[in-house]
Amino acid sequence: MTTSDLPLGKRAQQAKDTRDKILKAAVRIFAKNGYAGGRIESISKAAASNDRMIYYYFGSKEKLFIEVLEHIYLQFNQAERKLKLDLADPAEALQRIVEFTWSYYLKHPEFVLILSTENLHRGKHSKKSANIKTISSSILANLAPVLEAGQQRGLFRKDASARNLYLTISSLTYFYNSNQYTLSVFMDEDFASSTFQQEWLAHIKDVVMRSVLISL
Amino acid sequence: MTTSDLPLGKRAQQAKDTRDKILKAAVRIFAKNGYAGGRIESISKAAASNDRMIYYYFGSKEKLFIEVLEHIYLQFNQAERKLKLDLADPAEALQRIVEFTWSYYLKHPEFVLILSTENLHRGKHSKKSANIKTISSSILANLAPVLEAGQQRGLFRKDASARNLYLTISSLTYFYNSNQYTLSVFMDEDFASSTFQQEWLAHIKDVVMRSVLISL
Amino acid sequence: MTTSDLPLGKRAQQAKDTRDKILKAAVRIFAKNGYAGGRIESISKAAASNDRMIYYYFGSKEKLFIEVLEHIYLQFNQAERKLKLDLADPAEALQRIVEFTWSYYLKHPEFVLILSTENLHRGKHSKKSANIKTISSSILANLAPVLEAGQQRGLFRKDASARNLYLTISSLTYFYNSNQYTLSVFMDEDFASSTFQQEWLAHIKDVVMRSVLISL
Amino acid sequence: MTTSDLPLGKRAQQAKDTRDKILKAAVRIFAKNGYAGGRIESISKAAASNDRMIYYYFGSKEKLFIEVLEHIYLQFNQAERKLKLDLADPAEALQRIVEFTWSYYLKHPEFVLILSTENLHRGKHSKKSANIKTISSSILANLAPVLEAGQQRGLFRKDASARNLYLTISSLTYFYNSNQYTLSVFMDEDFASSTFQQEWLAHIKDVVMRSVLISL
């Protein structure tokens, strides 16, 4: 039992709740409006709190945004950890990873939006966080064993690298979600329709498999 | 010969120059700082002009941004039009398309940055432009004939769709550039190194080819 | 005829007026409320202008305060320059200097208040001004010739120094005005009464003269 | 033996200590940053205590400042009381008063700074204190007997007044310390150098003596 599991006093619990409400409101508001557009007032109102409390708990808008980044990475990591993969069937496991990544981005648009925002700022805030590296470094961990298992069974190409595989999956799942608005301007497709989404998922699973399988 | 090709009077030429300088400065500044962060003053200073001139020529910050969008799409289109593909060799042609797209994003970070910015605004400005649809709609045009040629020659899979192929190529080329900052936080890779860039290009060419080729 | 004497265009004149109004309002407000207490809004309202114009013309509150310092020193200098001293009568001239200094502080409480404010900030703003040194450096200039003339005539002590004489006069005239509030708490005197003021002036003229005269 | 000399219980002693720590921290902080700049939080941190304690012991920022004023006056008075003057030698006694005043200001810059601060507020806080009048009223007390002794012995001028003598000494000692920052901007002197300080002390002793002595 860690310290954080200990029951808190009434006041302390209330404080924790307030902090949490602000953080969650910040995720929503920053996702919706970006960093510059994410007004302190909007966040405090969305959290049914007070401007001042943001400074009390987080110090500044920038530090709040850094905690938002850490929070969404942590959430992603926790979701990923629940994914139990069967290394006895590497092809199946790889497909489950593609499915998981795809659904996570689809169901968590705030994750995509905030990462895009952070990239527009050239990773400025990520660099200031000591935690982010640790939090996000486990993301690749799921993939490597699956790839190796497939390679050992003679299913996957020996020259496939986890790094490239990871970037391939990320590209194919992220871009559809992140760039849907400019894409739909000249493509007559509704990126929000479940038909298109299912077609795309089937497609990228196929692309990923073909990129590693030795023979089809 | 269209109107715009006629020689302009000295005054008119000066005016055109000022307008151009502002537009180019706007591309740079919006790419660097996003829409909200792209200050009218910064743009007019970068253009060695005057705030008022932006309103004179473009009407508002929003209209300026719309013209910026139109401009970068037009530039992309013009570059793409120079790409002469040999339909007699569809496999080679497809690889050249991947190479072209990759290089364009790499050499024009402002294109990537502004598209990402526009997506964070949910395509708000694109929707207000009558021109963008026309400008950007030609992008897919290059790809369809290549795919069909390959299919007719029995090289490419019949069930491959131009739409999916286009999105696949775009995803694999765009994401590397757009998300390099958050990626490099937890991946020990230098996304700006030419080694990594060349490896990635080789990889995605391979992935794209495997996704359409009937047999390897 | 210098540039500044050239007739200005209507707009330019208006602009100069606005800038002047703000500067004068700033002198009043900073004198009344100190640096921290001198609110930007109060100043712009007192100038019948707009907060934004302060930033337009002065850049920041600090830079405005620096100009205020330069302005009050300049005003003092200009007043001092009008003082025509008869070096043929050094004793008389010295008394006129004491009178002038005394009246200036008395009639310009804002000068005293702003200097005191600046001293509480350890001369922080003065140090940032390139002009102040030049402006205020002429202050001692009046005194030195008078002292020398008196010494040459055998009226004033040879060991009297202009520096000490200057500080003596300044102390005796400044302190009465700057510290009247805490003084009146325990001294049953009204520092604003002209009787007391005249008595004090007579006294300090006497003290200053005795400090330099060889025999009484 | 007064109440305050009685030995205190452990709790009561602790309370007194906390109160004392806050008061001393307040003297430092207000001296350094003025009234407006003297933040409650800075004071409580400097006292290694808590914002809330300031309100517990002093009620408000203003009341704290009033106690600070009372405190520094009290300290000055206690120092002054230790000064044992020999009325048999009035000239010597007077010089000792000048020396004492000078050294006190020099060694207690916080006294000068807080008095200047209070004067910029037009004695606002002093007026609200019932104690200050009593505390500070004894300051003149030292001087009057010395002056009278000197007059009775035929050494000092009959028309010299204690009030003017007091103001003369105060002016000459206070101004050097209070206005050193603006003075050093245009005078090439280091007001912190002991050479200059000693020269100035010698000078003002001379000025004060010449102002009261009948013949030199």
Add this chain to the structure above:
DNA sequence: TATGAATGAGTATTCATTCAT
């Protein structure tokens, strides 16, 4: 065509102070 002057609504942040435990 060009530009300096003016404005109002907003924006992150700070401060003294009070509440609840």
Add this chain to the structure above:
DNA sequence: CATGAATGAATACTCATTCAT
């Protein structure tokens, strides 16, 4: 006696935009 949590009013400063010449 002591302290973390909460608040509202202020505060310096910024921004896109319009006016006047």
